[in-house]
Amino acid sequence: MRRSHGRNLGILGLVLMASAACERPPVDHRTVGWRGIGMQEIENPRSRDADSTALAAIIPVLTPAAVDTEPMAAGTYENVQVLGNLSEIEFNLTMAAITQWVSPEEGCTYCHYVDPETGAVDMASDDVYTKVVSRQMFRMVKEINREWSSHVGDAGVSCYTCHQGQPVPQYYWHFGDEPDGLRHFLDRDDIRVQSTWAIASEGENDVTTNQTWYTYETMIHISNSLGVTCTYCHQSSRWGDWEESPPARTQALRGIRMVRASNLGHMLPLEPEWPAERRGEMGDGPKIECLTCHQERNVPQYGLIDGEGWRALHLPVAVNAPVSESQATPVPAPIPDGTP
Ligand code: HEC
Ligand code: HEC
Ligand code: HEC
Ligand code: HEC
Numbered sequence: 066m067r068r069s070h071g072r073n074l075g076i077l078g079l080v081l082m083a084s085a086a087c088e089r090p091p092v093d094h095r096t097v098g099w100r101g102i103g104m105q106e107i108e109n110p111r112s113r114d115a116d117s118t119a120l121a122a123i124i125p126v127l128t129p130a131a132v133d134t135e136p137m138a139a140g141t142y143e144n145v146q147v148l149g150n151l152s153e154i155e156f157n158l159t160m161a162a163i164t165q166w167v168s169p170e171e172g173c174t175y176c177h178y179v180d181p182e183t184g185a186v187d188m189a190s191d192d193v194y195t196k197v198v199s200r201q202m203f204r205m206v207k208e209i210n211r212e213w214s215s216h217v218g219d220a221g222v223s224c225y226t227c228h229q230g231q232p233v234p235q236y237y238w239h240f241g242d243e244p245d246g247l248r249h250f251l252d253r254d255d256i257r258v259q260s261t262w263a264i265a266s267e268g269e270n271d272v273t274t275n276q277t278w279y280t281y282e283t284m285i286h287i288s289n290s291l292g293v294t295c296t297y298c299h300q301s302s303r304w305g306d307w308e309e310s311p312p313a314r315t316q317a318l319r320g321i322r323m324v325r326a327s328n329l330g331h332m333l334p335l336e337p338e339w340p341a342e343r344r345g346e347m348g349d350g351p352k353i354e355c356l357t358c359h360q361e362r363n364v365p366q367y368g369l370i371d372g373e374g375w376r377a378l379h380l381p382v383a384v385n386a387p388v389s390e391s392q393a394t395p396v397p398a399p400i401p402d403g404t405p
Contacts (some may be wrong), residue, residue, distance in 0.1 A: 146381075250328060
């Protein structure tokens with residue numbers, strides 16, 4: 066009697082343990098389109114949470130100092146072409162931050178010239194190509210954050226979004242190492258291939274088979290980059306229809322245009338700078354794609370924001386302005402109401 070009681074308890078224990086093991090948090094599930102047609106997104110909160118905790122631990126926390134202190138970087142330093150409108154203190158903090166975001170192991174001299182004879186660092190020199198590239202990266206990030214907040218949100222992106230503590234980000238593309246469809250991220254705007262006419266005799270659809278192929282290559286790339294399936298953005302019986310597409314598709318369209326603008330406006334001008342080892346098999350320099358930021362997540366870094374507050378990533382580009390006069394001019398007081 067006693068023994069069987071003990072055995073029953075043992076079995077009960079096993080059952081409880083088994084059911085406790087099943088009670089892991091359920092997989093998240095979100096309906097993104099019309100009901101009943103399978104437009105759902107499934108996400109495992111466990112892998113998401115583990116990933117964001119790991120990220121939070123490595124993102125540098127650098128509090129920007131009071132930003133309105135004199136002197137301004139443009140007045141102090143010799144060769145500042147994009148960050149002149151920061152105070153000297155904030156400029157130096159920004160240098161420390163980009164070192165953490167981009168070259169934490171290599172340090173300042175990953176971008177700054179060291180005289181091989183004397184070992185002295187010449188911060189103003191542009192002799193190291195990585196410094197010239199970084200300056201263009203600042204221009205690109207500022208433009209993304211200022212002009213594409215419809216895509217990246219108000220907090221925007223930082224160098225870390227793509228670089229993740231590495232001088233060379235994990236994902237980028239060259240001609241030849243990605244499908245030809247990726248030209249859509251550079252200089253082509255012909256993704257739409259579906260006919261809008263129901264009856265062939267009423268309209269022409271002169272899209273080539275090749276173009277259709279490129280469209281699908283691009284779409285598969287986009288899906289993989291975000292770690293989603295086609296129905297994240299499309300009602301799959303009506304691919305071209307915008308009214309039945311979830312809002313993510315409009316955001317993706319802005320993303321395509323942003324990537325194109327960044328490659329044309331910032332990566333192409335860097336073409337002459339790249340050393341041979343950064344070039345692809347056809348000799349071209351690296352270019353960005355959705356994956357460069359998204360890294361298989363629908364929202365980069367699961368929305369962890371590390372660039373917020375860094376004005377170097379948001380203020381307009383400042384050329385080496387003659388500061389003394391502009392700064393000597395006090396900001397005019399607001400005109401009181403009723404003044405004629
Ligand atoms: C990832 C590249 C990169 C790293 C790493 C970097 N810098 Fe810079 N640095 C730049 C760029 C780009 C400029 C020019 C900014 C401009 O044109 O507005 C610059 C300019 C400077 C200047 C102004 C020099 C002058 O007189 O014109 C100083 C000082 C400076 N950096 C210090 C540092 C220090 C100190 C570190 C390490 C904590 C560092 N930098 C790390 C890219 C870098
Ligand atoms: C949208 C993604 C993205 C952002 C944001 C970004 N970069 Fe880059 N960066 C790239 C890509 C892509 C490359 C080319 C990779 C290669 O060198 O093959 C690159 C290359 C570089 C290089 C050259 C590395 C080398 O060894 O050739 C430096 C330095 C650099 N970036 C600095 C910065 C700085 C500083 C910022 C922030 C102001 C920044 N990047 C923001 C995508 C980005
Ligand atoms: C992250 C959002 C997103 C995902 C995921 C996505 N698409 Fe698209 N798709 C778009 C956008 C945006 C356009 C319109 C692009 C343009 O007009 O420049 C488009 C256009 C298309 C078109 C052309 C429609 C027309 O008007 O001719 C087809 C076909 C298509 N997608 C198929 C797919 C397939 C198949 C998949 C899955 C492999 C997929 N898409 C995944 C956003 C997405
Ligand atoms: C410069 C970095 C960057 C690049 C490159 C980029 N994105 Fe994004 N994307 C973001 C950020 C940041 C967000 C989150 C914005 C927010 O939280 O409001 C986002 C959000 C999105 C969303 C909405 C996700 C959701 O469910 O809220 C879609 C869809 C998207 N991106 C598609 C794309 C596609 C497609 C491409 C390539 C054509 C692309 N993105 C390239 C930074 C980028």
